[in-house]
Amino acid sequence: MNVLRQEKDLTLVLGGTGKTGRRVAERLEAKGHEVRVGSRSAVPSFDWDNQKGWDAALKDVTAVYITYAPDLAMPGAPDAIQSFVNIAKRRGVKRLVLLSGRGEAEAQTCERIIQSAGLEWTIVRASWFNQNFSEGAFIDMILRGAITLPAGDQVEPFVDVDDIADVAVAALTEDHHNGQVYEVTGPRLMTLADVAAALSRATGREIAYVDVPHDAFVSEVASSGAPKDVVWMLDYLFSTVLDGRNAHLCDGVQRALGRPPKDFADYARDVAATGVWKTAA
Numbered sequence: 001m002n003v004l005r006q007e008k009d010l011t012l013v014l015g016g017t018g019k020t021g022r023r024v025a026e027r028l029e030a031k032g033h034e035v036r037v038g039s040r041s042a043v044p045s046f047d048w049d050n051q052k053g054w055d056a057a058l059k060d061v062t063a064v065y066i067t068y069a070p071d072l073a074m075p076g077a078p079d080a081i082q083s084f085v086n087i088a089k090r091r092g093v094k095r096l097v098l099l100s101g102r103g104e105a106e107a108q109t110c111e112r113i114i115q116s117a118g119l120e121w122t123i124v125r126a127s128w129f130n131q132n133f134s135e136g137a138f139i140d141m142i143l144r145g146a147i148t149l150p151a152g153d154q155v156e157p158f159v160d161v162d163d164i165a166d167v168a169v170a171a172l173t174e175d176h177h178n179g180q181v182y183e184v185t186g187p188r189l190m191t192l193a194d195v196a197a198a199l200s201r202a203t204g205r206e207i208a209y210v211d212v213p214h215d216a217f218v219s220e221v222a223s224s225g226a227p228k229d230v231v232w233m234l235d236y237l238f239s240t241v242l243d244g245r246n247a248h249l250c251d252g253v254q255r256a257l258g259r260p261p262k263d264f265a266d267y268a269r270d271v272a273a274t275g276v277w278k279t280a281a
Contacts, residue, residue, distance in 0.1 A: 008034070009033065009034065009062040009063060010034045010035075010036060010060050010061050010062055010063075011028055011033055011034070011035050011036070011061070011062070011063045011064070011065065011172055012036045012038050012046075012057060012058060012061040012063070012064045012065070013025045013028070013035055013036070013037055013038055013064075013065045014038035014046060014064065014065060014066050014067050014068075015038065015039070015067035015069060016035075016036075016037030016038050016039050016042065017037065017039045017041070018067060018069070019129060019131050019135055019136065019161050020067060020099055020161055020164050020165055020168065021037075021038075021039075021065065021067055023161060023162060023164075023165035024065050024165045024168050024169055024172070025037055027165055027166070027169045028169060028172065028173070031169070031173065033173065036057070036061065038057055042057075044056040044057050044059075045057070048068065048069060048080055051083060051087075054083075054084060054087050055087055055091065058087055058088055058091040058093065059091065061088075061091060061092075061093055062092070062093060062094050062095065063093065063094060063095040063096070063097070063172050064088060064093055064095070064096050064097070065097050065099070065168055065172060066081070066084070066096060066097065066098045066099065066114075067099045068080065068081065068099075068110070070229050070230055070233050071101065071104075071107075071233045071236075071237075072100060072101055072104060072106055072107035072110045073101065073104045073106045073107055073233065073236055073237075073241075074106070074229060074232070074233065075106075077106055077107075077110055078106065078109045078110050078113060081098075081110045081113050081114070082113050085113060085114065085117045085119075088117075088119070089117065089118070089119065093119065094119060094120055095119060095120040095121070095122075095172065095178075096114050096117065096119055096120070096121045096122075097121070097122045097123075097124065097168050097171045097172050098110065098111060098114045098121070098122075098123050098124065099124050099126060099164070099168065100123055100124065100125040100126070101125065101126060101241070102125055102126065102127050102183060102185075102241075102245075102246045103241050103245040103246045104241060107125075111123050111125070111181070120175075120178045120179075121178065121179065122171035122177045122178060122179070122180050122181075122182065123180070123181040123182065124164060124167050124168055124171065124182050124184060124252070125181060125182065125183040125184065125252070126159055126164050126183075126184050126185075127156060127157050127158060127159045127184065127185045127186070127246060128156050128158050128159070129158065129159060129160075129161050129164075130158050130159065130160045130161065130186070130262075130264055130267040130268075131160070131161045131267075133147075133195070133199065134271045134276055134277070135161075137230075137234070139276070139277075142199060142203075142207060142277050143277065143279055145205065145206060145207050145208065145279075146207065146208045146209070146210050147192055147195065147196050147207065147208070147209045147210065148210045148212050148217070149192060149209075149211070149212065149217065149238070150211065150212050150213060150214040150216075150217045150238050151191070151192045151211065151238065151242055152211055153191050153193070154191065154242050154243070154244060154247070155189035155190060155191050155247045156189065156190060156242065156246060156247070157185035157186045157187075157188065157189050157190070157246070157247075157248070157249050157250075158185075158186045158190060158195070158264050159184050159185050159186045159253075159261060160186065160261065160262040160264075160267050162262065163184060163253045163257075163261045163262055164184055166253075166256075166257055167182055167184055167252065167253060167256040167257060170256055170257060171256070177256065180255075180256070181252075182252035182253075182255060182256045183250035183251075183252045184250065184252035184253050184256075184261065185249050185250045185252070185253075185261065186249075186261050186262070186263065186264055187249070187260055187261050187262075187263050188249070188263065188264075189247060189248075189249065190264060191209075192209045192211075193209040195209070195264065196208055196209040198264055198265050198268050199268050199277070201265070201268070202265070202268035202269050202271070202272040202277075203268075203272050203277050204272075205279075214235075214238055214239060217234075217238065218231065218234065218235045218238075221234055
């Protein structure tokens, strides 16, 4: 039987202004659930680098959507997750839903911390986001007309953030997702050349894919003034994770929601219609 959690329950959404967190918070509120956004600007505030504030953010909370910025692969992430879980248990939290990453040993370490916490848990293990090209680090490349990344012809099953949010909300509000690991991907494998072609069709202008040397890419990111943790993360992702280990599809969206995941072409069409990729004439 599908048992829904009561509306009086309070859900803390960490990263509540980010790509997935914002969508999770909006969906929960639309369903009538009480939400506390976990961010530096919220009251009470939440900052992964300021453990003193975690207790206040967790007051009266029954469920938490956990995202770790910038990535669970970062050094120190397992220690932070363990400390957070300890405080959450002390505060009486009943359910944890963790956004994790595919093919990242450090992320899987964090998953095991969640799984062994003695609380209800669900893992949402995601591939690379479609929205990285419209809301994230790569949008400026799209506006300039060239995706310049060191990925060669490696394939990735890019997943839509709306699908991730739907899975997370289901896990937060429906009991039958407890104890599940949902590895969520899109419906097909794509090279970045495929991505560029799909974006070209959706925008009506030429967007190229230019494969660049890894070291040159990392140096360019560093010289652009990006934070050191972002530089480290991109270096890690393109040198380690995008090596073929994730070049396969998974059925997490289908298992969790009973429907197929959104295709990249549909994502590109919908985003193009918003005008976010339009450039000055």
